[in-house]
Amino acid sequence: MKEDNYFQKVYELTRKIPQGRVTTYGIIATYLELGSARMVGWALNKSFSSDFSVPAHRVVNRKGELTGRNHFPAPDMMQKLLEAEGIKVVDNTVVDFEDVLWYP
DNA sequence: TAGTTGACGACGG
């Protein structure tokens, strides 16, 4: 079990996302120099199997859409978690996306 | 060992 691989870096950065804020796969990929946003999605997918403490619901695509909700235990879990933090979600998309967007 | 998949992003028509 390597703790210093890029998967762990994604988890660590995701945990740093403040409550009530969101970020995108592309931002994480660029910040960690992963080379591809798909790697971030893959890492977060695996995060459910390795570490449930990763707030993956705060990571969306560049449009602000909750594309990852289908990979949660419940499809509406992601939206409920975001709304619980004060983020408005309509039609699986974050309202005022740029306003709540967080940069590392 | 090689091919396919995948929670995306950028670019072109």
Place this chain on the structure above:
DNA sequence: TCCGTCGCCAACT
């Protein structure tokens, strides 16, 4: 402006 295609790179089968 919207839709389709290509590229990214590691994990899985």
